Amino acid sequence: MASFDENILQLLRQRDGKALPLRDIVARLGCDRSEQRIIKETLERLVAAGQLRRWPGNRYGAGKEQRELPKGLLFPHPEGYGFVRFAEGEDVFIPARYMAGGMPGDQVEVEVSSSPRTGRREGRVVRIIERAVTRVVGRIELGRKAGRLVPDDQRLTRDIIIPIAGLGGAIEGQVVVVELTAYPDDRNPALGKVVEILGWPDDPEVEQRIIIEKYGLPVQFTERCLVEARRIPLALTEQDFAGREDLRQLTVVTIDGETAKDFDDAVAVRREGELIRLWVSIADVAHYVRPGSSIDQDAYLRGTSVYFPGRCLPMLPEELSNGICSLNPAVDRLTMTAEMLFDRNGGMIESRYYPSVIRSVARLTYTLVRQIVVDQDLEQRTTHAALIGDLEKMAELAGWLTAKRQRRGSIDFDLPEAEILLNLQGETAAIVRSERNLAHRLIEEFMLAANEAVADFVTAKNLPFLYRIHEPPSPEKLLAFQQVVQLLGHSLTILDERVLPADLQQLVAAVAGRPEERLVNEMLLRCMKQAKYSETNVGHFGLASACYTHFTSPIRRYPDLVVHRILKGVISGKLTVADTERWTASLPQTAEHTSRRERLAMEAEREIVQLKKLQFMQEKVGEEFDGVISSVSAYGLYVELSDFFVEGLVHISTLTDDIYQFIEEHYALVGNRSQHVFRIGDQVQVRVAGVNMNRRQLDFSLLDHQPLAVTLPIRHLVREEYLREPVRGKRPPGLRAGSANKGQSRPGERGGAKKPAVGPGTKGKGRSGKKSGGGKRPRR
Numbered sequence: 001m002a003s004f005d006e007n008i009l010q011l012l013r014q015r016d017g018k019a020l021p022l023r024d025i026v027a028r029l030g031c032d033r034s035e036q037r038i039i040k041e042t043l044e045r046l047v048a049a050g051q052l053r054r055w056p057g058n059r060y061g062a063g064k065e066q067r068e069l070p071k072g073l074l075f076p077h078p079e080g081y082g083f084v085r086f087a088e089g090e091d092v093f094i095p096a097r098y099m100a101g102g103m104p105g106d107q108v109e110v111e112v113s114s115s116p117r118t119g120r121r122e123g124r125v126v127r128i129i130e131r132a133v134t135r136v137v138g139r140i141e142l143g144r145k146a147g148r149l150v151p152d153d154q155r156l157t158r159d160i161i162i163p164i165a166g167l168g169g170a171i172e173g174q175v176v177v178v179e180l181t182a183y184p185d186d187r188n189p190a191l192g193k194v195v196e197i198l199g200w201p202d203d204p205e206v207e208q209r210i211i212i213e214k215y216g217l218p219v220q221f222t223e224r225c226l227v228e229a230r231r232i233p234l235a236l237t238e239q240d241f242a243g244r245e246d247l248r249q250l251t252v253v254t255i256d257g258e259t260a261k262d263f264d265d266a267v268a269v270r271r272e273g274e275l276i277r278l279w280v281s282i283a284d285v286a287h288y289v290r291p292g293s294s295i296d297q298d299a300y301l302r303g304t305s306v307y308f309p310g311r312c313l314p315m316l317p318e319e320l321s322n323g324i325c326s327l328n329p330a331v332d333r334l335t336m337t338a339e340m341l342f343d344r345n346g347g348m349i350e351s352r353y354y355p356s357v358i359r360s361v362a363r364l365t366y367t368l369v370r371q372i373v374v375d376q377d378l379e380q381r382t383t384h385a386a387l388i389g390d391l392e393k394m395a396e397l398a399g400w401l402t403a404k405r406q407r408r409g410s411i412d413f414d415l416p417e418a419e420i421l422l423n424l425q426g427e428t429a430a431i432v433r434s435e436r437n438l439a440h441r442l443i444e445e446f447m448l449a450a451n452e453a454v455a456d457f458v459t460a461k462n463l464p465f466l467y468r469i470h471e472p473p474s475p476e477k478l479l480a481f482q483q484v485v486q487l488l489g490h491s492l493t494i495l496d497e498r499v500l501p502a503d504l505q506q507l508v509a510a511v512a513g514r515p516e517e518r519l520v521n522e523m524l525l526r527c528m529k530q531a532k533y534s535e536t537n538v539g540h541f542g543l544a545s546a547c548y549t550h551f552t553s554p555i556r557r558y559p560d561l562v563v564h565r566i567l568k569g570v571i572s573g574k575l576t577v578a579d580t581e582r583w584t585a586s587l588p589q590t591a592e593h594t595s596r597r598e599r600l601a602m603e604a605e606r607e608i609v610q611l612k613k614l615q616f617m618q619e620k621v622g623e624e625f626d627g628v629i630s631s632v633s634a635y636g637l638y639v640e641l642s643d644f645f646v647e648g649l650v651h652i653s654t655l656t657d658d659i660y661q662f663i664e665e666h667y668a669l670v671g672n673r674s675q676h677v678f679r680i681g682d683q684v685q686v687r688v689a690g691v692n693m694n695r696r697q698l699d700f701s702l703l704d705h706q707p708l709a710v711t712l713p714i715r716h717l718v719r720e721e722y723l724r725e726p727v728r729g730k731r732p733p734g735l736r737a738g739s740a741n742k743g744q745s746r747p748g749e750r751g752g753a754k755k756p757a758v759g760p761g762t763k764g765k766g767r768s769g770k771k772s773g774g775g776k777r778p779r780r
Contacts, residue, residue, distance in 0.1 A: 009052070012052065012061055022058050055127065072086040072087070074104070076157065094122070094125060098122075100124075100125040139152070161190070165193075178192035216600070218298070232319060245357075250279060251390050254329070256363070256365065258367065270393075281356055282564070299558055306604055316555060329362055329363045334356075336355060338353055338551070342397060345403075347404070372384055373439075394446075398445040417433070431644040451552060455547040465566060470541045473499070478499055478527060515708045518628060551567070566583065617688060622688060628640055629679065630647055632680060636650050639686055648688070650686060657671070683705075685704035
């Protein structure tokens, strides 16, 4: 036995930390299969003693000699493969065979190498450091000896086995929450027990509960939090006004969507000669929510409010979010004000920041402001005659600020966004294009100006701060984008692997109204990284801003509350060394946590909207619609219907006229023989072939295709290797066996199957931190 120990250690230490499977160890030691059990026991004993390390796939390596491997978060794909996202650097593709039983959000250690087939970076999960999933929601199926959970999360590709004793009274077809009692590995499934029965899957309330459980969204506030909230007075006293500037004489208004209930920003203007003074007053949430309080702890856990169609999961209890903090009309409210003076060029001449008290004179909506200022509606102008002058000055100032942003290169996308209209039963009654008018842009410009001004003010004090950052696109994506743009007849300057926001803005303006507009905008969106929070200021690329933060929505976003606390400390002059040290230590974790909570909220909101869209389309199976190709992937064409802004898939297996190849860098499917090209922006006609609620997928069949008027030369679009006969063999996941489209396209490759949520200009998410109509949230 001792000789086995010595020989095994010597063998594995000579491999410079690289692991070997058990069968190779047996062979290299010159042993026969009869000794495999002894060697296996020896290996396990050496692992337990810390002398060796066991990797997934029954492989072993010398732990002490093992090099440090990169760590990241695992994001599986429904087809079985996945990606690992690192804190820095590009994501790494993980083939299905190397997932090692990893689940969504797991922190993993990855061995990265080049694929022998494509030469691209691929990874192998070698160790799961920390599990992220402890509870799974899904549908129960009963067998003779055990039940199984079919997970609602399509990224969980393996069912969870539930012993009969763990069913908790659940019956066939019900939606339940299961707590995991054992995690899956290469050979064994996950095990679990039912801890909650949600109900039947077609119940609208259960639908939302599924999404809430799936993303781990807190619904109930802790009892301590609620007790604290109930103790807060419902009205202000004279003592609350101490140390505050009284702005109740100003004509202050709020402008929000029709369904909004929490009003956290109010604005006022005054002309001063050739200048206009702007007051942006934000609910002083920090006055009521003290650091470390129970309300603060619950708010930090949530990180953000989450908006579903017809429902909000607020960050703060209703006593604050819809009560004392909400800037309701005709009542006194405590605020933090950014007062700014602007010239006609949008330049800020001066600014001040201070605690204040306001009284909103009117709760206006985006639609109402449009009717007064743009439509010149006589009835509304008569009813709101006292506000016309101020609203027109606001529109004028917003124009100055927009022009300034455009001059410096801020990138604006204006892609259509769907709005879900529900009936009284919570079912989708209609899907319409969400309106964006002058009132939306007006408020967005004012919020952008306030956010930027506060960031500049605090940064100048050289103090720790929480920034909203947006990093430049990666050089690889930029170069690929540049190639397509040039083939379309446009230019894009890239120097030292970087591009200026102004150059991208000019490109967006150049393609506006042209046939290739959709293609260029969608490809540019895919180049963009996601905006996030950070304690380090690297600027905001999309806004072309050197210094930016989120200050204007503390009712709905925890980072804004943190910014308020720092700002109040600065202007009070009472910020101590201990305060500075505390912020320095806590801000990195706060930034990382709130960025993660924001991403979860976005994913949850996107999924519930997709669910409502699919329900709406169930009654339209067999009908024909016009649409546009919104994305292209290895699996086919994603088409967005022109009438409903609903996206579905024309699967590549249904394109039977040719063998199609996915050209990733050009976001195109190209026929080998016909050289027929499908690209983003092409007009199509489709028939609704089916709705798969379990997979959250809408399937189309293609009826007609109208390519863009401007075309890419095929000789540039298709390299020689793409025109060869595709490799016959293992088919890409998602294709039918026997399909004419067997091929070598590697699944995923980030091939546009899902649009990334980028920082600036994410569809319909606003640009400033101001929620748009219908209660949706900005992401910029």
